[in-house]
Amino acid sequence: MFSVLWVVFIPFIFAALTPLIQKFIGEDRIGLWGVIAALLSFGGVLSLAGYGLGDEPLYVIYEWAPTFGLTLGFYIDGLSWLFAFLISGIGVLINLYAYWYLHKPDPFGRFFAYLLFFMGSMLGLVLSSNLIILIIFWELTTISSFLLIGYWSHTERARYGAVKSILVTSVGGLAMIGGAVILTVITGTAEFPELIKKAAFIQEHALFFPILLLLMLGAFSKSAQSPFHIWLPDAMEAPTPVSAFLHSSTMVKAGVFLIARVHPIFSGREEWILLIASIGLITMVLGAYYALRKVDLKAILAYSTVSQLGLMIMALGFADVLGAKATAFHIMNHAAFKGMLFLVVGIIDHETGTRDISRLSGLRFTMPKTAVLAFIGAFASAGIPLFNGFLSKELIFEAAYDQIGVASWMAVFPVFAVVGSILTFTYSMKIFFRVFYGEEAKELPKHPHDPPFGMLFSPGLLAAVTVIVGILPFIAERFVNAATAAITQQPADFYLTIWHGFTPALWMSVVTVAIGIVLYSRKALLEVLHSKPPFGLTVNAMYDWWYPNIMLGAEKLIGVFQSQKIRFYFMYILGMVVVLCGWVLIRDGHFRFIPHDLMHAETYEYLGALAFILATIGVALFRSRLAKVISLGVVGYMLCATFIVLRAPDLALTQLLVDIVTVILFVLVIYFLPQLKEVKESLSVKIRDLAVAGLTGAFVTVFVLAVYAHRHTTSVAEYFLDNAYELAGGTNVVNVILVDFRTFDTLGEIIVLAIAGLGVYALVRMGVAHKKKKDSSI
Amino acid sequence: MNLQEIIVAFFLLVGIFFIITGTVGLLRLPDFYNRIHAPTKATTLGVSSTILGAVIHFYGFPPADGFKELLAILFIFLTAPVGAHMLAKAAYHSKIDLWKDTIVDERAGKRVIGEEKMPSEEKLEKEEEERTPE
Amino acid sequence: MKISRIIFHIVLALLWCMMHNSFHPATFIIGYLLAWASTSMFMILSKYKPFRMNIWEAIKLFFVFLKEMIVANIQIAYIIISPPMNIRPGLVEYPLDIKNEGAIVLLANMISLTPGTLSVDIAEDRKYIYVHAMVMETPDQLKQKIKDTFERRILKMLGEEAEERRP
Amino acid sequence: MISLILHRVTRVIIHILLIFSIFLLLKGHNEPGGGFIAGLMASVSIVLVYLTYDIETVKRFMPISYPAMIALGLFFATGMGLGGVVLGYPFLTQTFDYFQIPLVGEIELATALIFDIGVFLTVVGATLLIISSIGEGS
Amino acid sequence: MIGLLAIIIGFLVGTGTYLILKKTAFKVALGLVLYGQAANLLIITMGGVKLGEPPIILREAGISYSDPLVQALILTAIVIGFGVTSYLLVLVYRAYQAHDSDSVDLFEEVDDK
Amino acid sequence: MINNLAVYPILIPLVAAIIQLFFAKNTFVQRVLSVVSSALILIAVVFLYIDVRTNGIQVYWMSDWVAPFGITIVADLLACFMLFLSALASLAMSAYAMVDIDANREKYFHFPLFQLLLMGINGAFLTGDIFNLFVMYEVMLMASYVLLAHGSEARQLRGSLHYVMINLFASTFFLFGIGLIYGITGTLNMADIAVAVQNADPDTQGLLTAVSMMLFVVFGVKTALVPLFFWMPDAYPQPPVATAAMFAAIMTKVGVYSITRTFTLMFPGDEFTLTVIKIVAVASMLIGVLGAIAQTNFRRLLAFHSVSQVGFMVLGVGFFSPMGLAGSIYFVMHHSMIKSSLFLCSGIAERLTGNRDIKKMGGIIEKHPFYSALFLIAAFSLAGLPPFSGFFGKLILLFAGAELNEYIFLAAILVGGFLTLFSMVKIWQMAYWGKREPEFNKVKVGSFIWGIIILVGMSMVLAIFVQPVYDMVLEAAEQLLDPSQYINAVLRK
């Protein structure tokens, strides 16, 4: 049990300690720290081989947040162990390679911290038994790969690639979260073993397809399936070890892993095949086509990866044992040869200073060792016998061919599998022959030669695996069987051999190679593929359009509302009040004209009200500010009189005093303010303002009357009247309320006043002296 | 209707009479300097007799109590002339013209009131320009 | 000086008592203390030139003023209300005999309180009060009237004699 | 000097106003008035002094720091409340009692008055701080 | 009576609204003062306009008083409104000093340094 | 002796402020008092929480007058959480302010004003009286007005002009609302109002809904919901960063708190109300984040995010289920920590580069990797990426929505999360990535980041211990959904 935690968390812990260790052993040697971490993790994985390759999986759970089905659970079966094995194993090689690859002024410590962080996340992802925990690690790989891709962030391209990768993959990630939450809520669990038990229930559920689609969006975006594939080529801006690690064997396979993981839960229904196999197929063909059109070696490899991932996903989409088996095998093989190819490209880039296929040629003379490696990688990729790629591709052909039996339209799968493979064969040949054959290239940025042993070691090892598995495939049998059993939840017991006899798959391979050779040797045919983009509007162009335009659009949208003109803000608030409250009032029939009985009043009250209203309107009407203030003063007096009429002497006093002080304040401030400019308001603005004013005024009147009609019959005020004298010792109940019953309000009130005072003081005193200060002599 | 009521009524009527003349004067008189005489009337005699009437109403005649109320009269007599004076001075200062039929202006040509010079004449003039309501 | 201040204190204390509607000694003492506190706080504001005052003349002045005010009120009221407005307004320069600033202010305020006349300003050299009157026959008549009704009596009250200083 | 008349009248009336404000403060518990009204009253009267004199003069004869006055006011109000807490009552608990004082008779003393004084001081301090700050700001 | 009061409140709010829709900071401040007064009037209305004695206890039986609680609330509200209004006014004036404009609209320069 | 625990969070800052005012010239005493006050509140809140957990809702009668007549201080679990947050934030801000606030501001009452702000905030969380809530709001707002313009720089003055006006305007509607509530119910005590609302006849119910909508708009303005938020992005970037962080961390939450309280206790949500709340919440979530995307001013961008994040919290209230409310509270906690640390981060970035525009920044990670890492954690937490607190906040809301079959809102949460990530990535790649050899002002970053470390650390605690924290907030949510607990505690003791 412990070793599971060990495997997952060792890289994290080592990553976190990197800055500290770097201080001790020096930046130059921090790479060794990474290698040690990876080795420790790899050792842990090996120690778990018994579960991964045996019959009984390991399933450990640490409770975390049961409400959300969150358990820190780990599930080690053939599938997850295979992935963990690849991740940690290749991780060791990558760390080793990077130790030689990096050079100043790159910050080494940060690189290895990111790399270990990524490795840990990836291990957590594949080992977790819980869908939500898987997603958590999934997002961690997103974050860490974001940091890795943007490692050379001083270059525009690196930032672009990193941003693109995180944005595109997190679209899927978020969808996945949605799907996982819904799935957890309807089933009550997020544990894969539990979910598998409930597969029938899930497949019956009305939300089956939404959940599947949401989860698959995650898988497709991570595994760069069309149309999400766009991020992967730009992610090649990362240092080559990163590309080799992330984009050959680990991160991009997370999607494949997820599909394999949920295979037993979802694969029973047709939607599965329709969705997954088709997307895989499209991606495979498109990816290979793009790879063929590229001249940058890394770009070729990137699209090649896209294509290969499509191939695997297509096979998983078949939802049968053969597809699962083919995928499992191809995952291994692809990791080996593609990882190696990336490292080789890294070497080429490192030694020649360029990755442009049109500038490179004839490197076999100067870099013979590298050439051998490249040869193995390219031929494995092309699916030539004796290399491992051939074997797994053949299995996929077989699986695809079998689909014809399921439904006749599914003949598209074998047909297009061949088409894709032809393209793959062609670009693989390009990789090797264009770079290593032909005239020896002149004018390269650097003088090429074979790299140091350290850099050759990792690709060399992978090359060995490629060849050995290609020749002696039974070595991989246990791995593949265990993984297949895990994917299909059925015992799997296959033999892997080079020769199956003259099966349809073999003929498909023959056709592939034959047409491939024709295609590669006929330059004219290649030219056709190169020159004309089949459609103008590519997904990439859409992304590039969308990225700045969402900002521009947001700016425009916000600019419309956030006009920085406060009158509109007021109108929004008023509008919201009037609409919400008004709607309820009208709905419930509270909206009526003033009833006659409510209008009963003394004559003097009518006259006073008239004066009040006149004064109120005056505040708005007068043009001179002083006149406005005077009118406001009158309003204050009228309010005072109103308070008297309503038997509120304290209020009348307060209002009077406040009125005077307010008038003085206004006059004081008028002095400092500029003359009111004669702002010509258009008639429509005036009408608008009047309409808004009238509407709100009427609304408040109606609201007040409606509430008054339903006024309380008893209130707490009676208590105050009853007890003010006996219990609080005062006859002025208002004052008693202020200083006794509700002292805290009064305390708050004077605090407000105190702050206002201090605030004004600070405001006036702290300001920079106003340049155009009025001549103080006046 | 007893004597006290009669006295109260008398004072109230006198009060309201002067108050209303004050208002009428405020409306009718031709220029600011004439108009300002009107409120003086309302404040002095009008308000005093109103208050007196009220005091008698509440406390009898002669009032045995209600000194506080009477204090209001004192306050008015203290403050009213100052307000009127300040306002008139300000008006004169801001060059508000005397009525065309004013018979004499012995201060003409000596417009400067007080020690200091006029503040910003333009400013006040502008204020004047704007005084017509919309 | 002391005495005038004490008198002022007493007046203030009496006002305090009036506010309370109570002339209880305790109230008075509290009022006196408050008056003392207030005048001490605003020391500068409480410095008065000492002057003697004839109480009898003061009372007489008060009633004369009352009479004048009532008469003027009625006159002016009549003018305001009568349909043809018989006003003869003017701004006159009223020459002062009084020297004491406090007394000048007293006079000026009396003028203002009497309807129909208003002190617009006191000249810088304290020699004139500028009076706006609503009705006057001639400026001299108006000045004479002010002199006779108010200024002389004020001077009397202060125990001074009016210099003959005809305008 | 803006006006002799204003000067002279202010000299007299300021004391009346202040005393009146104290009157409003003290009787607020039983009749209209109270700390806030009294505070504003006192503020207005001192504003009158500001209007009559210039700021420098007022500063000279009234060397009061308004921020300190505010602090003092808050101190009174809060301190009164805390007094209750110390004695085991909730914050801001008020009490009152009637006392016989020779010569004066029965008077009521309420802790509310202390609170009201706090209100008074804060209001005066804040209002005057505002007005004098603007005045000075010119 | 209540009808009249409601109409007055409506006018205060309406006028206040008209003013706050203006461009001049000073007018907006005026409008807000009117709004505050409307609020005060509204609250006292809600205490009822049944018009008893002012809430100063006369210690006699059978007297009905007007609602003291609303009055206390309004007093608090007036004070708070006064404090905020004063601060706002000074802010208006200081903002004018700083930018030489008493418009309420913000400028670009406010956005970024 | 009575138990004064509930009133300490109000009392401590008040007393501290008064003492600080007396020590107006001694800034050292003021600084120390600031930190001490926050620490004391924090301790008091922890004890208060324990008290509430063991003895139920704590009710404190101010001035010794029983409810509903006097002002009642009520500490329930929600209030405790909010108090905890405000104390935590103020502690972090005080630590930051020690090095950030300039002498001039210190001289002009920065510290006492801050304490009074805190008092207003805590008062708003604790009060059980609707009018007192208004008063506490005003204390808080008044202090915030002053702190916002404190320093009187030109752009501050103008920025705060809108802020003051809008809030004054909204406060008026608050008063309208209180008046109308009193008119209908005849009481101001929130528990008493709740009883009155329960007993109201059907004819009056509609009126009460209308009044509650008015309050919703008021709180919506204060908490900056769409379409009421426009004042906020111009205001919050203006003051010193410690102040801005406090505003962002706690002040907007007061509005959320009030909405929660109003629509759980006084006007328990009906169909119409909840629909309105949810629509407004979603609009805020999306429009707020779009606003953030449009900005390049660091602080404005963060301010816009608050609009969006508040939408998440209010959405939880709109769900009106235990899980929804729990999610809302959790989100409030997460956001107050994360948003304030982001603001503090922006302050450091400004100091380093002398700029507020991220376009003019770059390469911070090269020189200050640790500080950059703190920012990154906070940024990704805000964006809701796991394993940070924001992820769990969102997760709880997602679960709540899924349980109620509110799939549209689920989608909105996810879209909002994506756009948030977009904008955070934008900051990161513009300001922290970039130049290889950046040139910065001399800043002792080490002395600034303690506040950030506290806050980010707490948010990590929130994330790691999500289950216990969730259990705690769920308890609070259940308490909210059972208003009788509150009512009984207040009205019958």
Next chain:
Amino acid sequence: MIEYLALIILIIISLSIALCMIRVYKGPSTPDRVMALDTIAVNVLAFIVILSIVLGTEMFFDAVLVIAVIAFVGTVAISKYLMKGDIIE
């Protein structure tokens, strides 16, 4: 009896206040408006006195006193502004 009279007077006073508003509207100068404001203050004062009679309570007299003693401060402030432009030197 007196109450009836007082009621009539009240009507007259409120009419008077309304009429004063005409002067506020017409101006034409600021001092005219201030004067109208002053007159309104006086009218309100009288209004309160008379209303006290109608209602039979003396509780409003403090307001009377305050108007009497305070109203002129506003006038002084505006006057000083008109005179000097600056109301506090």
